[in-house]
Amino acid sequence: MRPESTGIVHFGLGAFSRAHQVVYTEDAMLATGDRSWGVLGVSNRMRGVLEPQDYRYTVLERGEGAAAPRMVGALSGVVRGEDVPELLARPQIRVVTLTVTEKGYRHDPATGKLDLGDPEITGDLTGKQSKTVVGQLVHGLRRRVGGPPLTVVCCDNLPGNGEFLRGLVESFCHAAGLGALADWIGDNVTFPSTMVDRITPATTEDDLREAERELGYRDEALVVTEPFRQWVIEDSFAGDRPAWERAGAVFTADVEPWERLKLRVLNASHSLLAYFGLLLGHATIAEAVGDPVLRDACSGMITDDVLPVLDAPTDAVEYGRTTLARFANPALRHTTKQVASDGSQKLGPRLLGTATDLRTRGREPRWIPYVVAAWLRHVETTEDLRDPLAEELRTDPLRRVLPDDPDFRGQVLAAHRQLVHEDPRAVLKEVLDGRA
Structure with missing residues (x-):
């Protein structure tokens, strides 16, 4: 009309x-x-x-x-x-x-x-x-x-x-x-x-x-x-x-619970699939979520890191399942490269807030340091990095992005060392095995 x-x-x-x-x-x-x-x-x-x-x-x-x-x-x-x-x-x-x-x-x-x-x-x-x-x-x-x-x-x-x-x-x-x-x-x-x-x-x-x-x-x-x-x-x-x-x-009257649910479940999973998907050679989000290791990693992050500090307005477990099913739609051809862009702006609301909330409650994030580390690998290995802080990230990628928390920074750097020296799939399997 x-x-x-x-x-x-x-x-x-x-x-x-x-x-x-x-x-x-x-x-x-x-x-x-x-x-x-x-x-x-x-x-x-x-x-x-x-x-x-x-x-x-x-x-x-x-x-x-x-x-x-x-x-x-x-x-x-x-x-x-x-x-x-x-x-x-x-x-x-x-x-x-x-x-x-x-x-x-x-x-x-x-x-x-x-x-x-x-x-x-x-x-x-x-x-x-x-x-x-x-x-x-x-x-x-x-x-x-x-x-x-x-x-x-x-x-x-x-x-x-x-x-x-x-x-x-x-x-x-x-x-x-x-x-x-x-x-x-x-x-x-x-x-x-x-x-x-x-x-x-x-x-x-x-x-x-x-x-x-x-x-x-x-x-x-x-x-x-x-x-x-x-x-x-x-x-x-x-x-x-x-x-x-x-x-x-x-x-x-209050959007925050809905907003937090989406950012910390859907958008955080999107970032995990994008950065690890690129490391593992997946061109699209549908390909990445079709990889059993990446799908299990998303489910693990939602269960281990997100849900313990999420006051959800609906069934968050079912929301997570639905989210991963939507990501698997092959007709959309949503590329991992597109989702990976502008990471310096996205990590905070999608992942770092959850990590801060966990540490405030005396718990350590299991998955989030690895997702941030995968983003670091993306910054280091991508020639045409799409990010408004691209030049800064080349010299000091963590200064403008991570909270001032030396312990969390140490966790990210330890995960990063693993991803540099080990196969990313093996690293994720190790984290998955550690949940048993």
């Missing part, structure tokens, strides 16, 4: 957002007949792809229970980042959503704070035009002062992502000498936390050709995804919002 007007500005119009938030929004408009929630994407890259297609694209589900191919029309346009400040001044924009990945927030992964030493953040603080998401958001909110309230919904895999983003915005305001703006934001802007879930690999040329044969047309913005989808949202909105619950979203 086509929207009648725009109500949402969305940062980061990658495959995931087009398979998730935009689809939920279209379903909400279809369910209610309220077509005022068109999504205006912010993406320099996708603008040139989607504009010739009238901002329409196809969602192609793969796997058991897949729906028929679907043409999505909820996008009302795509703009550049420099257009954001003027857009956020418009009163009809009532919600901002973001999927810019962990690295897009320009934060220090060890502290979760805005990295004021980042050159682009420094440039945004001193320049007239912003390049970073946080800078663009702050300058847009500055233009909105005196206007209606706004809700900013972070949908990236970060603990307490709403409060996290609020903290970055406040830090930017104070660093820029905008204390009065920070006060206005505190009174007029809410930052609900969310948990999002839908496995959506980057679309490949093979996907495009295969879909063209199946559909009879070429769609450069095609999204290939799984049938499963989930969205849990903190019910803390400053004003109107789409009826996302009519599309299956869950609104709750």
Whole structure:
């Protein structure tokens, strides 16, 4: 369907957002007949792809229970980042959503704070035009002062992502000498936390050709995804919002248990499969989870490390089983290399928080040091390392990533020595045998 007007500005119009938030929004408009929630994407890259297609694209589900191919029309346009400040001044924009990945927030992964030493953040603080998401958001909110309230919904895999983003915005305001703006934001802007879930690999040329044969047309913005989808949202909105619950979203007073479950079970398992999968020569996550040793290692990590310190909102054991079954979907072709990217930003929320909680309770993590060590091997052996801290990681990979805990660091380095000198499969079997 086509929207009648725009109500949402969305940062980061990658495959995931087009398979998730935009689809939920279209379903909400279809369910209610309220077509005022068109999504205006912010993406320099996708603008040139989607504009010739009238901002329409196809969602192609793969796997058991897949729906028929679907043409999505909820996008009302795509703009550049420099257009954001003027857009956020418009009163009809009532919600901002973001999927810019962990690295897009320009934060220090060890502290979760805005990295004021980042050159682009420094440039945004001193320049007239912003390049970073946080800078663009702050300058847009500055233009909105005196206007209606706004809700900013972070949908990236970060603990307490709403409060996290609020903290970055406040830090930017104070660093820029905008204390009065920070006060206005505190009174007029809410930052609900969310948990999002839908496995959506980057679309490949093979996907495009295969879909063209199946559909009879070429769609450069095609999204290939799984049938499963989930969205849990903190019910803390400053004003109107789409009826996302009519599309299956869950609104709750506390997202944290859901968010922690996903980060520490699903995302942590994803990282284990990616780093050990690469060490063992597996090209895709489906191949990696099909390796009995890696599958057993995931189950072991969930049972030994995660569950003892996880207050789950549902059956975490069953959630883990379902997660591994979803990973085994061969039609998605989610590559281990893609999942392994940006590890410096992902290890903290996915793995290191669990390790800290275990040690706080007097327990030692069994598996997490090995996953971090496998990431270290990835850093050491990958020439085209995809990570915002790539240069730093070449010289001191642990300083900006691990907590200041000498004992845990020692465990990671011991595991790393094993992976350097022994076969990774034998190392994992040794850990598995030690559980008996």
